[in-house]
Amino acid sequence: xxxxxxxxxCSAAYxxxxxxxxxxxxxxxxxxxxxxxxxxxxxxxxxxxxNGLVIPLEGEVAVNGELIRGCDLSAMRxxxxxxxxxxxxxxxxxxxxNICYVPGLERRLTQEEKKILAEKMLELVQLPGEVGKRFxxxxxxxxxxxxxxxxxxxxxxxxxxxDEPFGAVDEITRRGLQEELLALQRKTGITIVFITHDxxxxxxxxxxxxxxxxxxxxxxxKPEELQKAPRDEFVRSLIRR
Amino acid sequence: xxxxxILWDRRDFFLICLLEHIRxxxxxxxxxxxxxILTGVFISRHKKAAGIALGxxxxxxxxxxxxxxxxxxxxxxxxxxxxxxxxxxxxxxxxVRNTYTGLVNVDAGILEVAEGLGADxxxxxFGIRFPLAIPVIISGFRNMVVMIIAMGGIASxxxxxxxxxxxxxxxxxxxxxxxxxxxxxxxxxxxLSDWLLSRAEKAVNRRYGIG
Numbered sequence: 225x226x227x228x229x230x231x232x233x234c235s236a237a238y239x240x241x242x243x244x245x246x247x248x249x250x251x252x253x254x255x256x257x258x259x260x261x262x263x264x265x266x267x268x269x270x271x272x273x274x275n276g277l278v279i280p281l282e283g284e285v286a287v288n289g290e291l292i293r294g295c296d297l298s299a300m301r302x303x304x305x306x307x308x309x310x311x312x313x314x315x316x317x318x319x320x321x322n323i324c325y326v327p328g329l330e331r332r333l334t335q336e337e338k339k340i341l342a343e344k345m346l347e348l349v350q351l352p353g354e355v356g357k358r359f360x361x362x363x364x365x366x367x368x369x370x371x372x373x374x375x376x377x378x379x380x381x382x383x384x385x386x387d388e389p390f391g392a393v394d395e396i397t398r399r400g401l402q403e404e405l406l407a408l409q410r411k412t413g414i415t416i417v418f419i420t421h422d423x424x425x426x427x428x429x430x431x432x433x434x435x436x437x438x439x440x441x442x443x444x445x446k447p448e449e450l451q452k453a454p455r456d457e458f459v460r461s462l463i464r465r
Numbered sequence: 466x467x468x469x470x471i472l473w474d475r476r477d478f479f480l481i482c483l484l485e486h487i488r489x490x491x492x493x494x495x496x497x498x499x500x501x502i503l504t505g506v507f508i509s510r511h512k513k514a515a516g517i518a519l520g521x522x523x524x525x526x527x528x529x530x531x532x533x534x535x536x537x538x539x540x541x542x543x544x545x546x547x548x549x550x551x552x553x554x555x556x557x558x559x560x561v562r563n564t565y566t567g568l569v570n571v572d573a574g575i576l577e578v579a580e581g582l583g584a585d586x587x588x589x590x591f592g593i594r595f596p597l598a599i600p601v602i603i604s605g606f607r608n609m610v611v612m613i614i615a616m617g618g619i620a621s622x623x624x625x626x627x628x629x630x631x632x633x634x635x636x637x638x639x640x641x642x643x644x645x646x647x648x649x650x651x652x653x654x655x656x657l658s659d660w661l662l663s664r665a666e667k668a669v670n671r672r673y674g675i676g
Contacts, residue, residue: 277581302583312578316596316673326582375582385581 226253227289228383228415229274234283236269243269245439246283253382256409256416258430260423260462265436267419271385274417275304287383302326305384305414309391311372313360319346319371320356326379345374350404366397373405377414386418390425402429423463427451435459468649471642478631483650485626490614490654492549497556497609502602504557505564506590515565526558530616534623548620548627555616556609563605567598600670607662614655618647628654 229251236244243266251257259267272278273285276297285292287300313322320342324333327341342356349370360368369389376384390398406429409416420426426433427447434444443455454460472479508515525533534551541547571594579593621629628647635644 272581275581277577298583298585300583301581304583306578306581308574308578308581310574312574314575314579314593325579325584329583329585329588 227251228253228255228287229417230284230286230289231270231273232284232286234273234280234285236266236273236278236280243439244273244280247439247441248283249434249441251415251417253415254413256406256418256429256431257434258418258420258426258432259434259436260420260426261436261442263421266439267436268387270436271387271417271419274383274385275301275306298329302329302379303381303383305376305379305381307372307376307384307386307389309388311360311368311389313368313371313375315360317359318356319358319360319363322360322371323356323374323378325375330379341378342374345378346371348377348408349374365393366401369393369397369401373401377408381414383415383417386416388419388421391421398425405429435462467642468646472646472650475643479628479646479650482626482628482631482647483654485630486614486617486628486651486654489545489548489620489625489627490552490610490617493552493556493613493617494610496549496553497560497613498606500553501557501560501605501609502564505561505568505602506595508561509565509568519562519565522558522561525554530555530619531622534619538623543624545620545625547623548617548625552613552616552620556613559605559608559612560602561605563608564598564602567601567605568594570601571597596673599673600666603662603666603669607659607666610658610662611655614658615651618651 227250229249231247231249233246233248234244235242235246243264247266247270249270259270261267269278273280274287276285276292279292287304290300292300313319314325317325320338321328323342323345324338327333328338333341339356343353346353346355351367351370351374355363355367355371360371363371369392372389373386376386390401393401402425405416408414418429420429427450430447432444433447433450435442435450437458443450443459450459451463454463504518508518528536530551533554534547537547537551541550575597576589576593579589584592617627618629618632620627621633628651631647631650632644635641635647
């Protein structure tokens with residue numbers, strides 16, 4: 225299998241505060257990797273390294289075999305989907321313009337192209353087409369999250385980075401979104417790196433789960449492996465929750 | 466009654482004053498608007514310059530308007546040009562401050578998402594930062610316009626035209642009604658401009674789905 229993302233011996237710090245300590249990680253194409261760990265463990269920093277929002281102090285990051293250092297970051301990011309908690313939709317743009325944002329960065333889209341793309345993406349995330357004309361503030365939390373995913377996928381990226389994307393929605397909506405995301409991944413074969421703080425969600429979604437603690441990958445493996453052989457009390461208590 | 470009487474009797478004089486006032490104010494509004502927004506954008510990207518620029522503008526603002534006009538006379542002489550410069554300098558404060566505040570206070574999370582999605586610096590500034598700062602910038606613009614129109618009344622003291630001429634003439638000839646009429650027209654002009662701009666503000670906010 226090909227490598228989608230490769231992180232080699234990377235460290236990162238915010239000022240004096242070291243948040244990642246010599247982390248190495250390889251994500252194969254088509255994998256669904258879920259990262260879990262307590263707040264401040266460095267999981268968001270690790271994710272942001274994958275699209276160059278955080279540049280490591282030491283070590284190298286490669287995406288699709290190309291080193292991040294020295295490459296055109298903006299162009300690279302347009303080929304990587306990015307979805308965050310609360311969706312982070314642009315409040316001054318309609319849903320349609322939000323969805324078409326990334327393709328629109330490359331070239332100006334016509335109204336017709338936008339409409340077609342938005343309808344296609346809305347259908348993918350199971351929202352009715354008329355939502356396209358609304359503004360984000362007119363949407364429910366679950367709808368916003370769906371639009372956020374539609375926006376992340378609109379430029380047909382082969383990697384999707386998700387930072388607690390379902391953190392701000394209710395339990396029932398979250399179940400629905402999880403199933404849709406799994407179906408989507410089966411259909412498109414996209415590589416997904418997904419952060420959560422919910423161990424149930426991690427085991428349900430991930431083909432591989434990384435447990436992080438204090439800036440290190442504490443243990444990783446398939447959900448069954450982690451459940452069968454937790455490394456220590458920390459992992460055991462995390463799984464029990 | 467006296468007021469209406471004098472406005473009617475000297476309607477040609479007042480009309481000329483009003484048009485002059487609009488012309489001077491509008492020139493200053495355009496100058497301060499362009500300069501102020503550009504400065505605001507620049508200092509929002511250069512934090513060090515921000516402190517200095519805002520400091521200088523604040524200090525200039527504390528100079529009494531009449532003495533600012535006085536200071537300018539040796540350099541630019543008397544007349545409309547000096548008036549426009551003084552009004553522009555005064556108008557800068559609200560527009561620079563609001564442009565700066567509006568641009569700097571855009572939600573950092575939104576900006577990071579835009580960056581993460583692959584927008585470059587220019588696309589973030591014009592596509593995200595600026596539109597999201599528009600409501601704050603427009604309210605600064607409204608302040609600026611009202612201030613320039615009101616301040617414009619003083620410009621006549623250094624020989625510029627405008628409704629200040631009526632006020633000035635009223636004061637020097639003990640003609641209370643003339644002064645009152647000039648002041649009233651300035652107030653009405655300021656109120657009308659503010660009202661028009663508030664309409665524009667609402668339309669823009671609606672366009673951006675905020676209001």
